[in-house]
Amino acid sequence: MGGGVAKKIVCRCEDVTIDDILEAIERGARDLETLKRMLRIGMGPCQGSHCIPIAASILARKLGVPVEEVLPPGYRPPLTPTPIKYFLKGGGESDQG
Numbered sequence: 001m002g003g004g005v006a007k008k009i010v011c012r013c014e015d016v017t018i019d020d021i022l023e024a025i026e027r028g029a030r031d032l033e034t035l036k037r038m039l040r041i042g043m044g045p046c047q048g049s050h051c052i053p054i055a056a057s058i059l060a061r062k063l064g065v066p067v068e069e070v071l072p073p074g075y076r077p078p079l080t081p082t083p084i085k086y087f088l089k090g091g092g093e094s095d096q097g
């Protein structure tokens, strides 16, 4: 209990906290797309694989609806993140010295 209030991060890539999400909902966000536009949540390198399910559950709880109602249709988070080396020139399979 050091007197300070710890930030509760939801989206590490874009540094978005629970308080940011709650404030955005207070300002009128009613779906994930609006939260993305307002906060950039889910737009970082992991493409929301960590934060979108958490943001969806916060949003659903605040709206009093099942979480399935706020997730985009057909949304499925990636089973495993793709390593960044596969997106970099010269990375991945070939090793041409």
Ligand code: FES
Residues within 6 Å of the ligand: 010, 011, 012, 013, 014, 041, 042, 043, 044, 045, 046, 047, 048, 049, 050, 051, 052
């Ligand atoms: S944790 Fe949110 S985009 Fe990566």
